[in-house]
Amino acid sequence: MSFPTGSFRRSRGLRLRPLPEREVCLVYVPKRPNLYTLNATAWMILELCRGQPLKDLQAEFYNNIEPLMSRQEAADYVLACLNDFVQKLIVEVVPAAKLKTTGRRGS
Amino acid sequence: MKSRKHLELARRLTLRRGAPNAPSAKEVPTEVRSNSFVAIDPPPKVDTTYAVGNVVVEWCFRVPHGQLRTFVAFLADNEAMIAASCERLMKGVHYRGTFMITGDGRSEFRTYWGYDSSVTEKQWEAGLADPNSNFVRAVRQLRTYWLQDPNASHRHMALGALLGDAALGPFFKFTLNTAEGMAGGTPSAAARSGAARKSGRK
Amino acid sequence: MVNQRGDMTPQFDRPPKVTFAFTETCNQECRHCYADCRRKGKRRELSTAEWLKLIDYLAENGVIQTYIEGGEPLHRPDFLKILRHISRRMMTLLRTNGTLIDAAMARRLKRAGVGHVLVDLMGCRAETHDWFAGVAGSFTRASAGIRNLVEAGVKTDVLTILNKRNASEMQPILDLAHGLGAERVGVLRLYPLGPVKHRWRDLALSLDEQMVAIASLKPPAGLKLMQSWHPRDRNCCWQSATVNAYGDSIGCPYLREYVNFGNVRDTPFMEIWDQDPLYRTLRAGEVESSCATCDANEGSRGGCRSAAYAFRGRWDAADPFCPTVNDGVDLRVLPDWIFQAKPRAAT
Numbered sequence: 001m002s003f004p005t006g007s008f009r010r011s012r013g014l015r016l017r018p019l020p021e022r023e024v025c026l027v028y029v030p031k032r033p034n035l036y037t038l039n040a041t042a043w044m045i046l047e048l049c050r051g052q053p054l055k056d057l058q059a060e061f062y063n064n065i066e067p068l069m070s071r072q073e074a075a076d077y078v079l080a081c082l083n084d085f086v087q088k089l090i091v092e093v094v095p096a097a098k099l100k101t102t103g104r105r106g107s
Numbered sequence: 108m109k110s111r112k113h114l115e116l117a118r119r120l121t122l123r124r125g126a127p128n129a130p131s132a133k134e135v136p137t138e139v140r141s142n143s144f145v146a147i148d149p150p151p152k153v154d155t156t157y158a159v160g161n162v163v164v165e166w167c168f169r170v171p172h173g174q175l176r177t178f179v180a181f182l183a184d185n186e187a188m189i190a191a192s193c194e195r196l197m198k199g200v201h202y203r204g205t206f207m208i209t210g211d212g213r214s215e216f217r218t219y220w221g222y223d224s225s226v227t228e229k230q231w232e233a234g235l236a237d238p239n240s241n242f243v244r245a246v247r248q249l250r251t252y253w254l255q256d257p258n259a260s261h262r263h264m265a266l267g268a269l270l271g272d273a274a275l276g277p278f279f280k281f282t283l284n285t286a287e288g289m290a291g292g293t294p295s296a297a298a299r300s301g302a303a304r305k306s307g308r309k
Numbered sequence: 310m311v312n313q314r315g316d317m318t319p320q321f322d323r324p325p326k327v328t329f330a331f332t333e334t335c336n337q338e339c340r341h342c343y344a345d346c347r348r349k350g351k352r353r354e355l356s357t358a359e360w361l362k363l364i365d366y367l368a369e370n371g372v373i374q375t376y377i378e379g380g381e382p383l384h385r386p387d388f389l390k391i392l393r394h395i396s397r398r399m400m401t402l403l404r405t406n407g408t409l410i411d412a413a414m415a416r417r418l419k420r421a422g423v424g425h426v427l428v429d430l431m432g433c434r435a436e437t438h439d440w441f442a443g444v445a446g447s448f449t450r451a452s453a454g455i456r457n458l459v460e461a462g463v464k465t466d467v468l469t470i471l472n473k474r475n476a477s478e479m480q481p482i483l484d485l486a487h488g489l490g491a492e493r494v495g496v497l498r499l500y501p502l503g504p505v506k507h508r509w510r511d512l513a514l515s516l517d518e519q520m521v522a523i524a525s526l527k528p529p530a531g532l533k534l535m536q537s538w539h540p541r542d543r544n545c546c547w548q549s550a551t552v553n554a555y556g557d558s559i560g561c562p563y564l565r566e567y568v569n570f571g572n573v574r575d576t577p578f579m580e581i582w583d584q585d586p587l588y589r590t591l592r593a594g595e596v597e598s599s600c601a602t603c604d605a606n607e608g609s610r611g612g613c614r615s616a617a618y619a620f621r622g623r624w625d626a627a628d629p630f631c632p633t634v635n636d637g638v639d640l641r642v643l644p645d646w647i648f649q650a651k652p653r654a655a656t
Contacts, residue, residue, distance in 0.1 A: 015398060017325050017373040018113060023120045023150040025113075026135065026325055028373050028400050033424035035135040035374055035400040037147060040120035042130035047114040064118050068126045081130035088132060135374075135400075137326075139427055139468060139495045140537035141613065142561045143376035143402055144545045145326050149608055 006093040008049040008057060008082060014090065018043070031089050045081045049091050054079070125154060153268060159203050160221020161266045162228075168259040169215045170252055178216075178252060179207075185245040192242035193220075197234040199227035205249070218249065225265070310601040311634060317547050317594035317610050324550035324582065326374035327367055329360075330562050331388070332554045335381040337406055338443030341431065341470055341512070343502035343565065346380040354554040355574075357387040361394055363552065363573055368398040370579055372550075378404035378562065380554070383414070389421055396422030403427070404468065407454030408447055415457035427466040427495065428455050433481035437474065452489060459490030466493040466535075472512040476522045487529040495535040496523065498630060500563050501619050501643050513641045516632060542603040542612040542631040546591040550582065560588055563615035566652050587624075596625050600633035619647060622654030 015028040025043040027036045038046060048060050062074035069077070085091035121127045136146045155161055170178045182205055190202040203219035222228060235243055253259045332354055335346035345351075355363070364375075375395055382388050383405055395401050403418070407428035410418070418426065428451055431441035438448035458465040467486035471479065479496065486494045498519075501509055514522070520538060528534045537543060549561040558570045558581045570588045571581040582588065596611030604610050611617070612628025620629045620638050627634035646654055 013397065015368075015373055016113070017371050018116060019147065019321070019325060020116055020120065021321065022147050023123075024147060025117070026147075026373050027132070028398075030397055030422055033396060033400060033422055035137070035145075035424070036132045037135050039128055039131045040117055040124070041127045042132050044114065044117035044121050045130055047110060047117050050110075065121065065127050068122070077127070077130055081132075084130070084132055090132060137374065137376075137400075137402060137425070138535045139376070139402070139404070139466070139497075140535045140541075140543070141497055141500075141563055141615075142328060142545050142549060142551070143326065143374075144543065145374060145548060147325075 005053070006095055007051045007053050008085075008091050009051045009094055010046065010049055011089050011092050016046075027090055029089050034088070036088065036090065041077065042081055042085075045078055046085065046090065049082075049085075051094070054082070057082075123153070124151075125157075155266055155269065158221075158266050159219060160201060160223065161269055162222040162225050163203075163264045163266075164220040164222070164228075165262045165264065166218040166250075166253050166259070167215070167262070168218075168253040168256040169213060171255070172214055174252075175214050181248060185248070188241060189245050189249075192240075192245075193234070196242065197227075197230035199223035200230050200234065216252075218253075312599045312601045312604055312610065314597050315595070315599075315610060317544065320547055320592055320594075323371045323579065324548060325372065326376065326548065326550070327372050328376045328378065328549075328551040328562060330379065330551060330553040330559075330565070331360075331377050331382045331391075332380040332385045334384050335379060335406070336384050336408065336444075337381065337447060339406075340441050340443055340508065341472070341499070341505055343500060343505060343562070344380060345503045348384075350554070352555065354385075355556050357391065359556065359574070360387075360391050363556075363578070364391070364395050364398065367578065372399060374400040374402070376402045376404070381406050381409070383409040389417060392418070392421045392423060396424070400424045404429070405454070406442065406447065407451035407458075408442075408444075409450075410454035410457050412457045412460070415454070415461035415463060418458070419461045419463050423463060425464045425466065426458050427468050428458070428491075429468050429470075430455075430482055430486065431469055432475050433478045433485050437478055440474070452485075455486070455489040455491060465489075465491050466495060467491045468495040468497060470497045470499055471514070471519060471522060472499045473514050473518075474512060476514060476518065479522055479526055483526060483528050483532060483534070487532040491532065493533040493535055494528070496526070498537060498613075498616070500615060501647055502563065502566055506643060506647060509643050510641070516630065516635055516638075516640050519630075519640075520632060537613070537630070539600060539631045539633060540602045540606050542600060542628055543607040544594050544596070544599075544609040544611045544614065544628075546614045547594050547609065549592070550578075552578065558582075558585075558588075560591060561615065563613070564591075564618075567615070567618060591624060596627060597623075598627045598634055600627075600631045602633065603631055618654060620644070622646070 011029060011031060013030045017026040019026060023040050025038045027038055045061060048057055058075040058078045061078050062071050065074060082091060086093060138144050193200050193202045199222055201221040203221050205216055205218040208215045237243060333344045333346045334348060334350050382403060392401065401423050402425040403423055404427045430438060430451055432438040435448040439445050455465055469482050483494050499512055523536055523538045526534060546561060551559050551562050552573055553559055556573045558573060558578060559565050559568055560570065568587060570585040591614055594610050599611040603612060612631050614624060616630050617626040617628050618624055629635045629638035629640060646652055
């Protein structure tokens, strides 16, 4: 899946429970009730989902982990992760125009 | 602000492994075999292959100037054999080289042994079992140079990043607790204070 | 191989999940009930408002999953309201006898946001199951409940408790569960709690018999088996948090007769979690010895604390349900102290 337009934000009602002692974050998706364990990389990408389009998200992820990966490797990680998140309803893709009228959700 | 704190925490945990692992979001397998149980694996051990050893032993000694050339020739002839013998005879014990401090003219040397863990030192019993082996003769010769120096030192060091997990020993822990108490409490105690807990009192 | 004395680290600063032993009322009269449930409550259970307040408090303190059992949770008229409140904030697993789940209720549970439902089946035929349930027709209704849940799109599992009266039906129960659409079957141990203690001679199998029964099971393709015998004996206490129907914090439902760490009507749950010495001790998981294979497979040490305490009288003893560390304990024989009104092993 690719995301040429649209922005990413957490799904409505999403709940997070960081478990730093296990280096993971638990995520509850009430829309399709399920509980997931995110590893630290996936958790970081989720924390970056604040309504940016894909390219901005990829750049922000790269800035946080450079120089450990190339820009392309970082971009691939983010894309693969977002594909997975969208399938699991952890993250939703929002048209940019609609995003401006709504606030942040999830905790 | 909570999200910025969480982002920083996630970033820290991502980077502590070196190169980030591929992102994964796995369904949590909650099992019921009596009570319910959420299976959350403990984090993998930190990869410390970047380090000389998880425990490092250092021999520090001076070689008299008159013996310097002989000693350097001894190292050239024996170091590779010592290193290879360690790998064959003593699991988890690694010879990391003998280095001279250059520039000050004092002919001071440091020999480094790296251990995979604190219990690896017991492997020396196997390594030193045959007194006539090439390995033992070479180590004996190396140690003789150390013995000749009345000011020689022998130090154990543990990798700092692992000290949170490894047993510090009761007296070291006691010292840490005392120091933290002097400074006004441990970080975990502060987190448990009323300010940090969401109160449920009536 | 046996591991020597040790504990488990690290531990959780706050629990990620909590069990609600939601009610001690039930529409059945199960002979294997650990809580001696009745149709009407024995004393004042937490009210609707008290449950809702507790749920909000736990959510604010990071709890993200609940496992709800009883008695029979659906027997309380406020259950669906409370379930809806929980499922907005936390993943929910519901254990039920299934007899109150007709097609409409299954759809209501789905709409209420339940995550997973586990239905008890004590036999593969009515004669066996109904004997345990104490109510004729229970097997038919429980089986229908499973079907209704599956048809409503709810993830559904089956639970059963292995004992002398149903050991020969374990494989047929697996097959039946698979046929009804269940995803998993949990085969649970029999614990000496409640009225079960007084039927122990009639119900308890020896450890050898239990191991043979478990080893013989062949789950049909697509059905997952959950069980806690060697090499899958696990110590859960390190993450255990349970509040019973009266607000008592008891760690795990299987500790119900041995401990009471405090009541949430009087003391906030997190204060109990942080401060009760025995609760902290159990979560630290220090055991005198444990099975190295189970430890390696399960990432915990020492197996079940409730079983260790019941049969050996010590919180740090090895779990006698594992053959590696059973040391000759006969699981068909209970110690005298366990029959006291408030059972406490002599120290």
